[in-house]
Amino acid sequence: MTKPLLQVRDLEVTFGHGKNAVSAVAGVSFDIYEGETLGVVGESGCGKSTTGKALMRIVEPTKGTVINGDQNITELSGRALRRARTQMQMIFQDPISSLNPRRRIKDIVAEPLDCWGTAKGEERDALVSDLLSKVGIDPAVYGNRYARQFSGGQCQRISIARSLAMRPKLLICDEMVSALDVSVQAQILNLLDDLKREYGLTLLFIAHDLGVVKNVSDRVAVMYLGKICEIGPSDALYAAPAHPYTKFLLGAALEADVDSDAHSEVLEGEPPSPLNPPSGCRFRTRCPMAQAKCAEEEPALQDVGTGHQVACHFPLTIGRK
Amino acid sequence: MSNETAVSQVDKPEKRDPLGPLFWVCVGWATLTILASLLANWLPIESPITQDYTALNQGPTLHHLLGTDDLGRDILARIIFGGRISIGVGFGAMAIGFGIGAPLGMLTAYRRGRLDTIVTSVMYMLLAFPAIIATIAILSFWVPRALPKIIVVIGLASVPLVYRVIRTATLNVAAKDYVVAAKVQGASDRRILLKELLPNIFPIAISFLLIGIATVISLEGALAFLGLSVNPPTPSWGNMINEARTVLSTDPWLVIFPSLALCLFLLCLNFIGDRLRSYFDVTEVKL
Amino acid sequence: MSENVLVVENLATTFHTKGGPVPAVGGVSFSLGPNETLGIVGESGSGKTVLSRTIMGLQPRTNVEVTGSVLLNGHQMVGVSEDEKRKHWATEVAMVFQDPMTSLNPVMRVGKQIDEVLRVRLGMPKDAAKARAIELLRLVGIPSPEERYSAYPGQLSGGMRQRVVIAIALACSPSLLMADEPTTGLDVTIQAQILNLIEQIKNDLNMSVILVTHDLGVVATRTTRLIVMYAGRIVEIGTTRDVFKDHRMPYTRALLESSPRVSNASHTRLQAIPGRPPNLLKLDQGCAFAPRCAFATQKCHEERPELEETGTPGHLFACWNPLTTKIGA
Numbered sequence: 001m002t003k004p005l006l007q008v009r010d011l012e013v014t015f016g017h018g019k020n021a022v023s024a025v026a027g028v029s030f031d032i033y034e035g036e037t038l039g040v041v042g043e044s045g046c047g048k049s050t051t052g053k054a055l056m057r058i059v060e061p062t063k064g065t066v067i068n069g070d071q072n073i074t075e076l077s078g079r080a081l082r083r084a085r086t087q088m089q090m091i092f093q094d095p096i097s098s099l100n101p102r103r104r105i106k107d108i109v110a111e112p113l114d115c116w117g118t119a120k121g122e123e124r125d126a127l128v129s130d131l132l133s134k135v136g137i138d139p140a141v142y143g144n145r146y147a148r149q150f151s152g153g154q155c156q157r158i159s160i161a162r163s164l165a166m167r168p169k170l171l172i173c174d175e176m177v178s179a180l181d182v183s184v185q186a187q188i189l190n191l192l193d194d195l196k197r198e199y200g201l202t203l204l205f206i207a208h209d210l211g212v213v214k215n216v217s218d219r220v221a222v223m224y225l226g227k228i229c230e231i232g233p234s235d236a237l238y239a240a241p242a243h244p245y246t247k248f249l250l251g252a253a254l255e256a257d258v259d260s261d262a263h264s265e266v267l268e269g270e271p272p273s274p275l276n277p278p279s280g281c282r283f284r285t286r287c288p289m290a291q292a293k294c295a296e297e298e299p300a301l302q303d304v305g306t307g308h309q310v311a312c313h314f315p316l317t318i319g320r321k
Numbered sequence: 322m323s324n325e326t327a328v329s330q331v332d333k334p335e336k337r338d339p340l341g342p343l344f345w346v347c348v349g350w351a352t353l354t355i356l357a358s359l360l361a362n363w364l365p366i367e368s369p370i371t372q373d374y375t376a377l378n379q380g381p382t383l384h385h386l387l388g389t390d391d392l393g394r395d396i397l398a399r400i401i402f403g404g405r406i407s408i409g410v411g412f413g414a415m416a417i418g419f420g421i422g423a424p425l426g427m428l429t430a431y432r433r434g435r436l437d438t439i440v441t442s443v444m445y446m447l448l449a450f451p452a453i454i455a456t457i458a459i460l461s462f463w464v465p466r467a468l469p470k471i472i473v474v475i476g477l478a479s480v481p482l483v484y485r486v487i488r489t490a491t492l493n494v495a496a497k498d499y500v501v502a503a504k505v506q507g508a509s510d511r512r513i514l515l516k517e518l519l520p521n522i523f524p525i526a527i528s529f530l531l532i533g534i535a536t537v538i539s540l541e542g543a544l545a546f547l548g549l550s551v552n553p554p555t556p557s558w559g560n561m562i563n564e565a566r567t568v569l570s571t572d573p574w575l576v577i578f579p580s581l582a583l584c585l586f587l588l589c590l591n592f593i594g595d596r597l598r599s600y601f602d603v604t605e606v607k608l
Numbered sequence: 609m610s611e612n613v614l615v616v617e618n619l620a621t622t623f624h625t626k627g628g629p630v631p632a633v634g635g636v637s638f639s640l641g642p643n644e645t646l647g648i649v650g651e652s653g654s655g656k657t658v659l660s661r662t663i664m665g666l667q668p669r670t671n672v673e674v675t676g677s678v679l680l681n682g683h684q685m686v687g688v689s690e691d692e693k694r695k696h697w698a699t700e701v702a703m704v705f706q707d708p709m710t711s712l713n714p715v716m717r718v719g720k721q722i723d724e725v726l727r728v729r730l731g732m733p734k735d736a737a738k739a740r741a742i743e744l745l746r747l748v749g750i751p752s753p754e755e756r757y758s759a760y761p762g763q764l765s766g767g768m769r770q771r772v773v774i775a776i777a778l779a780c781s782p783s784l785l786m787a788d789e790p791t792t793g794l795d796v797t798i799q800a801q802i803l804n805l806i807e808q809i810k811n812d813l814n815m816s817v818i819l820v821t822h823d824l825g826v827v828a829t830r831t832t833r834l835i836v837m838y839a840g841r842i843v844e845i846g847t848t849r850d851v852f853k854d855h856r857m858p859y860t861r862a863l864l865e866s867s868p869r870v871s872n873a874s875h876t877r878l879q880a881i882p883g884r885p886p887n888l889l890k891l892d893q894g895c896a897f898a899p900r901c902a903f904a905t906q907k908c909h910e911e912r913p914e915l916e917e918t919g920t921p922g923h924l925f926a927c928w929n930p931l932t933t934k935i936g937a
Contacts, residue, residue, distance in 0.1 A: 182863060
């Protein structure tokens with residue numbers, strides 16, 4: 001088994017304290033292998049964005065460890081942390097606010113190089129031009145323009161160029177296409193695919209759109225209320241989900257297909273408040289198959305197939321190997 | 322790669338709302354007023370305290386363009402010299418207010434944490450206390466009154482408000498993704514403050530500065546009205562209006578001219594501040 | 609012939625801006641019968657939101673020019689006074705907007721907001737209005753409606769708020785419900801609930817619904833007819849099945865092919881449309897989609913195609929080089 005690029009163990013992120021403590025990420029463990037794209041999907045409040053931010057310590061983890069290769073990211077500080085972060089970069093949801101509107105895009109893309117003094121003068125300019133061309137923006141014509149003059153899709157391209165400047169190994173994409181039009185979204189996803197191959201990147205792709213996540217990911221993790229309920233290879237997971245929540249999620253997905261089943265069983269109710277999560281399995285309040293055991297004991301991730309794990313006492317695919 | 326020609330349409334550098342001729346008129350008038358006050362000593366005008374007994378309480382004449390007061394002093398000269406006080410207080414107090422309040426506001430907003438909580442609580446408590454009353458109280462007792470004292474008192478009184486405005490502006494900017502992006506690229510805090518935060522706070526700061534100067538100048542006017550500004554015979558726009566209010570019905574020019582000087586200067590500052598704010602606001606939605 | 613709920617003829621909305629006239633909507637014509645669900649789909653800048661607002665009569669009052677005709681249950685909505693339009697709002701047509709937090713007054717209890725409509729428009733007395741409001745809350749699937757009646761919008765979740773907005777819209781039993789991106793921003797599972805709710809209500813109250821959205825998935829199984837808009841104009845209109853499976857306009861195909869599907873295998877290469885939606889200030893003559901179209905010819909750049917019918921009545925498209933192959937099963 002290849003050694004994972006990133007190992008996350010028992011990651012917890014809690015906001016507030018005492019009675020008002022909200023556990024956004026409540027104990028999450030997974031590995032990311034080099035060269036793969038791990039998709040993370042889930043609805044609002046599931047903690048997927050917070051997990052991504054916690055990996056980079058944009059948000060501080062309350063417990064748990066994140067190990068990148070041989071470095072324990074959770075224990076670094078100061079300059080060492082800043083240095084370690086250059087190996088992991090992030091692309092954000094809102095393309096417009098990701099770029100300083102008062103700076104020229106050449107300078108924005110060169111920023112990481114300038115911070116660390118990696119390249120200067122002509123070498124720096126050449127690197128920047130190369131990056132901008134790779135993302136489809138002509139540096140000669142547009143390099144000197146201000147970031148505010150570009151559209152959403154173009155801003156995302158510039159963000160990608162900026163994140164690649166330090167040749168990171170891991171790219172965390174936090175809802176990066178959610179704010180884009182469908183046609184532009186497709187362009188950016190294709191671009192990401194090309195760049196991933198060219199730069200040998202590993203991706204953590206966080207999104208709420210099931211179709212998008214399936215399209216880009218090798219493996220997918222499904223989160224609910226701060227916990228991973230299922231994780232496995234994307235085709236297998238989508239074809240035969242093991243966790244009831246995954247099944248409902250897929251059932252609710254609105255496919256652009258007139259013949260798709262419009263009225264599969266709808267998941268009733270609302271997600272419970274993260275201030276007071278249900279005991280045992282967090283999904284049990286909405287799960288039609290919940291039983292007594294589900295309220296008493298929290299299910300741990302168990303294997304249900306090759307590389308496919310589910311956290312459920314009564315997974316859907318048991319007996320269906 | 323199919324992406325080579327992906328970007329064929331980028332908005333041309335948009336023409337920013339031109340500042341307009343009125344803006345430049347205001348800049349002109351404000352500059353003129355400031356220059357006149359600064360260079361007062363070298364201007365071919367009377368001394369503001371020389372008493373011309375041959376021309377007491379006269380309206381505008383060729384010799385005294387804006388008239389004289391009851392002690393025969395030339396109003397034009399007094400207005401020009403008086404400007405020194407008003408403008409001095411305005412700029413001086415704001416320099417103190419911004420000098421202390423702005424860096425503090427930026428730092429606490431960026432760093433957050435305990436320092437932020439403590440300083441902000443203190444500032445908000447100070448803000449709750451009416452600054453004018455505090456200023457009046459302090460100046461009543463800290464005699465003899467002199468220009469530097471007034472500047473210091475008003476300056477310190479304005480620190481909490483400047484702090485709040487700059488802190489709020491910084492909070493807004495610091496929440497943007499590009500600041501987070503800079504952090505994860507490894508930029509040091511100093512670099513982020515200078516390159517990402519400052520340029521984006523600057524427009525708000527500059528327009529608030531100008532409006533602040535205008536506010537302080539009118540505060541000085543109010544203090545003069547209460548007899549708490551500089552002592553006679555030193556003229557200031559405020560105390561000129563104050564001294565002449567009793568004779569408003571008989572010698573209106575003694576009130577009108579200093580009032581005009583004060584109002585026009587304030588209007589210009591306000592207008593400049595507002596136009597600059599919209600000029601620099603790149604996030605204003607167009608169409 | 610059953611009376612059409614809505615007849616739109618040659619509707620055009622132009623914004624007069626400092627940079628020049630912006631033809632946000634141009635030459636839109638369609639009709640909607642009772643108990644029909646029509647989808648209007650398009651990306652940003654397609655004009656779909658401006659269209660929905662114009663049909664309602666909610667376009668801004670200054671610097672906007674509206675021409676054409678909108679007949680709502682026989683009443684003209686274009687070129688009439690605000691008072692005239694107001695007569696039909698809530699009672700004949702109601703709107704559900706995208707963001708329930710901004711379409712509900714955050715400092716007024718939700719029950720009172722429903723009451724308001726009942727008392728002002730229907731003249732109901734206070735107690736009757738309250739009873740009806742609670743009934744409406746129950747109708748839209750809000751649990752414990754008597755308690756939720758006194759809740760503030762901020763105390764409810766996004767899905768709940770959207771249900772309240774729908775309850776307000778239904779209060780006076782309008783014949784047309786205009787839903788502009790009603791589920792965008794809501795969780796997937798909640799989206800499904802809301803769309804089911806709209807459908808159920810439509811059937812129960814015999815309403816017509818217009819669903820305006822950018823999400824093809826929303827319209828695929830929930831609408832009977834579909835309009836595809838691009839750069840302010842209709843480029844294809846027909847039954848939803850025809851538009852999805854037997855479309856002629858290359859933009860429709862490109863839109864369908866660029867959406868990633870759950871049913872496709874992972875790592876399927878998407879057919880991206882190059883370029884981006886046009887700047888309405890600088891529309892050239894000719895088809896607005898031509899600069900991005902793989903099939904564009906000289907004629908496409910010079911002359912703008914008008915809507916023409918395929919063999920099937922009601923199925924129209926605007927293209928000089930229509931596609932001829934059907935989508936495989």
